[in-house]
Amino acid sequence: MAGINYGVEAENLGKAYRLYASPFRRVVEAATLGRVSGHQQFWALRNIDFKLRRGSSMGLCGANGAGKSTLLKVLSGITAPSEGRLRLNGRVASLLELGAGFHLDFSGRSNIMLNGVMMGFTRREMTARMGEIIDFAELGKYIDEPVRTYSSGMGLRLGFAIAIAIDPEILIIDEVFAVGDMYFQKKCVDRIYDFKRRGKTILFCSHSLYDIRQLCDEAIWVREGRSAALGDALFVTNEYTSYQRQHIDDASRALEAMVPKASGFADGLPDELPQVRDARVYRLGTDEETYEVHTGDAIEIRVWWENPDPAAMPIHIGIGFLRQDSTIAAGVGTHIDGQRLKGKSGCTILCIPKLPLLAGQFLMPIVLFDEGGVHRYHESLVPENLMVRARTKDVGLVYIDHGWDLDGAHPLPGESHVPARKTPAARR
Amino acid sequence: MPPTSATQPVDPTSGGPGADWAPFKPGPWVVPESPGFAHLLAKLPGLPAVVFAHRDLVFSAVVRELRARFQGTLLGWLWPLVYPIFMFGVYYFIFAELLQVKMPNITPEQKPAMGIFMFVGVVVWTGFAEGVLRAGNVIVENGNLIKKLSFPTELLPLNVVLVSLTTMMFGVGIFVAVLWLSIAGRELGIFETALWPDAPGIGLLWIPVLLVVQLLFTYGLGLILATMQVFLRDTMQLASILVLTWMFVTPVFWVASEKVIPGISPYLDTLALNPLLHLLNCWRHVLMVAQPAIAFDGQPAFLHSLGVFATCGAVLFVVGYLFFLRSQRRFADEV
Numbered sequence: 112m113a114g115i116n117y118g119v120e121a122e123n124l125g126k127a128y129r130l131y132a133s134p135f136r137r138v139v140e141a142a143t144l145g146r147v148s149g150h151q152q153f154w155a156l157r158n159i160d161f162k163l164r165r166g167s168s169m170g171l172c173g174a175n176g177a178g179k180s181t182l183l184k185v186l187s188g189i190t191a192p193s194e195g196r197l198r199l200n201g202r203v204a205s206l207l208e209l210g211a212g213f214h215l216d217f218s219g220r221s222n223i224m225l226n227g228v229m230m231g232f233t234r235r236e237m238t239a240r241m242g243e244i245i246d247f248a249e250l251g252k253y254i255d256e257p258v259r260t261y262s263s264g265m266g267l268r269l270g271f272a273i274a275i276a277i278d279p280e281i282l283i284i285d286e287v288f289a290v291g292d293m294y295f296q297k298k299c300v301d302r303i304y305d306f307k308r309r310g311k312t313i314l315f316c317s318h319s320l321y322d323i324r325q326l327c328d329e330a331i332w333v334r335e336g337r338s339a340a341l342g343d344a345l346f347v348t349n350e351y352t353s354y355q356r357q358h359i360d361d362a363s364r365a366l367e368a369m370v371p372k373a374s375g376f377a378d379g380l381p382d383e384l385p386q387v388r389d390a391r392v393y394r395l396g397t398d399e400e401t402y403e404v405h406t407g408d409a410i411e412i413r414v415w416w417e418n419p420d421p422a423a424m425p426i427h428i429g430i431g432f433l434r435q436d437s438t439i440a441a442g443v444g445t446h447i448d449g450q451r452l453k454g455k456s457g458c459t460i461l462c463i464p465k466l467p468l469l470a471g472q473f474l475m476p477i478v479l480f481d482e483g484g485v486h487r488y489h490e491s492l493v494p495e496n497l498m499v500r501a502r503t504k505d506v507g508l509v510y511i512d513h514g515w516d517l518d519g520a521h522p523l524p525g526e527s528h529v530p531a532r533k534t535p536a537a538r539r
Numbered sequence: 540m541p542p543t544s545a546t547q548p549v550d551p552t553s554g555g556p557g558a559d560w561a562p563f564k565p566g567p568w569v570v571p572e573s574p575g576f577a578h579l580l581a582k583l584p585g586l587p588a589v590v591f592a593h594r595d596l597v598f599s600a601v602v603r604e605l606r607a608r609f610q611g612t613l614l615g616w617l618w619p620l621v622y623p624i625f626m627f628g629v630y631y632f633i634f635a636e637l638l639q640v641k642m643p644n645i646t647p648e649q650k651p652a653m654g655i656f657m658f659v660g661v662v663v664w665t666g667f668a669e670g671v672l673r674a675g676n677v678i679v680e681n682g683n684l685i686k687k688l689s690f691p692t693e694l695l696p697l698n699v700v701l702v703s704l705t706t707m708m709f710g711v712g713i714f715v716a717v718l719w720l721s722i723a724g725r726e727l728g729i730f731e732t733a734l735w736p737d738a739p740g741i742g743l744l745w746i747p748v749l750l751v752v753q754l755l756f757t758y759g760l761g762l763i764l765a766t767m768q769v770f771l772r773d774t775m776q777l778a779s780i781l782v783l784t785w786m787f788v789t790p791v792f793w794v795a796s797e798k799v800i801p802g803i804s805p806y807l808d809t810l811a812l813n814p815l816l817h818l819l820n821c822w823r824h825v826l827m828v829a830q831p832a833i834a835f836d837g838q839p840a841f842l843h844s845l846g847v848f849a850t851c852g853a854v855l856f857v858v859g860y861l862f863f864l865r866s867q868r869r870f871a872d873e874v
């Protein structure tokens with residue numbers, strides 16, 4: 112069987128739901144053998160096309176109701192596709208809901224058995240795995256208590272333990288990392304890495320882009336039932352992050368309400384006040400204007416300004432980097448750096464040889480300050496937002512230039528001068 | 540088959556494609572089209588294999604269902620008997636005492652005949668009706684399971700039919716035990732007369748056959764109802780009315796004999812179209828050892844009844860199973 116390199120193959124998948132306004136219409140449709148159509152079609156999923164190699168994992172991201180769960184349902188064979196086709200090569204286990212198929216009145220132990228046979232295993236197979244499942248779930252004495260008494264986290268542990276213990280070739284998980292404590296999440300992640308090592312294929316859906324970046328090789332971003340981006344997990348999550356334009360637009364509008372936008376330079380401002388004429392982003396040292404950059408890129412920001420009366424009103428320029436969630440990522444200013452702007456007008460360039468920002472979309476407010484950097488003469492925005500994509504999986508707002516030394520030979524502080532164990536008092 | 544591309548990025552954590560990975564068997568393509576009739580028909584012989592592969596699911600579901608039903612109840616395992624005994628009591632009082640539907644010309648030894656006749660009827664009827672009605676609801680009731688887990692849904696109706704047959708067998712077992720005990724009591728001189736002149740004997744060997752055909756019949760009908768219920772929730776409302784009506788046109792509490800109910804003869808041919816009449820007839824032949832003769836006067840022969848019912852059962856099963864399989868893939872969207 113050499114040659115089957117794919118665990119999951121989906122070709123142009125689509126899923127349509129039929130909506131009937133009333134049961135009567137359904138009866139009419141059935142009675143006329145479909146000649147009189149009584150339903151409306153709603154495509155929950157369309158044109159989903161991907162192949163997932165064995166031993167790799169794919170993450171699904173997207174907003175609520177985008178079709179992620181529908182896709183997982185179609186893939187796990189719970190519902191049939193309405194168009195296209197799919198193929199799963201190997202035994203599948205899906206964990207679409209915590210405790211699906213759990214019987215609340217029965218003990219955890221009985222539920223392991225019931226859940227296992229539900230997935231098509233024999234009691235003997237499940238008995239053989241029982242110990243492993245109980246160990247992994249770490250429920251202690253609760254394993255013999257009714258599942259009714261479990262917390263949702265405990266239900267998750269049990270469900271996950273069962274799903275992975277049956278050792279499927281393909282594992283399909285829907286948002287299970289959302290619950291569970293850090294310790295258990297770590298165990299799950301370890302197990303998933305172990306899965307990948309053994310050539311298993313994993314598909315999972317998560318709102319945590321971090322999880323997707325860390326665990327997945329590939330990702331698919333589902334938007335309104337279509338795959339908006341597909342491919343390398345880093346690329347897709349970057350795309351998805353930058354997409355949150357909707358939120359950004361809201362943020363810019365809110366900011367605009369307070370601050371006239373850069374496009375409105377000179378509008379309604381008294382001529383005698385300093386103002387920003389324009390501001391743009393270029394690749395460092397070139398005339399290539401760009402707003403889509405990667406972490407570590409060399410860029411420059413050019414600000415054209417006017418100051419009618421430099422003698423009376425010396426000015427400073429401040430440039431900020433504001434992420435879409437309004438976190439101020441960074442802010443620099445000529446007054447902070449002790450620079451001085453000369454003349455009635457000019458073009459000031461902020462050079463950034465190595466952009467440290469990580470993935471995200473950033474608004475760049477430009478502020479003209481007074482001498483002390485307190486009063487703001489004019490505030491505006493760089494007309495376009497800066498879209499930054501990360502090349503690494505580093506987390507957070509900024510990339511910290513770093514290195515590791517794995518063989519540090521420094522003793523634990525406090526132990527260096529007086530080795531504690533040699534003190535008789537400490538021994539007692 | 541796509542060749543392995545050298546340019547494909549290999550995840551560092553996966554350690555690369557390992558040579559020790561067990562080869563995959565390519566799975567079947569899942570396509571949107573409903574399987575055609577020929578394809579469905581080809582799946583029919585696969586059912587025993589499906590059931591066998593999931594035998595533990597069936598087994599544990601049946602045990603769980605039985606246990607859940609009686610766990611925490613005072614009477615526990617006696618509950619399967621309570622319903623038929625209670626029904627029997629009510630109907631015996633109405634039909635035998637008030638309406639005097641009784642078998643004439645029976646020996647003093649056979650006095651409880653009408654009661655025993657009714658009891659067998661009510662136990663078997665309950666086994667059938669409960670199975671059908673619960674099977675009809677089982678898909679919709681387990682909607683959450685169907686939407687979240689991938690498993691052969693045809694096993695759900697099978698489970699409840701098996702449960703109802705099992706509870707029915709409790710009734711049958713106790714019935715046989717009581718008859719045997721009373722006969723043993725008579726032989727030992729403890730009682731003057733036994734409840735019944737003859738103990739059920741070798742005829743009991745037919746019971747497995749009866750169970751299988753009854754299973755096919757009940758399961759087939761249950762599959763049809765369960766499928767319809769998914770798409771139209773009126774189904775089971777209607778079905779419960781129809782099943783009640785069905786009970787009254789089936790000789791559960793009355794004897795389809797001119798000697799017991801004068802004036803019934805013109806209808807007998809029509810009544811014999813009812814497969815359940817044949818099923819009850821079979822069970823009574825087996826459990827009542829054709830005594831008293833009057834209960835079997837004018838009734839079809841055992842093998843005739845068995846043949847008729849088995850045919851109905853087989854047809855209903857095939858139709859029901861195909862109908863169910865055809866719509867099965869849409870259940871998760873509708874429940």
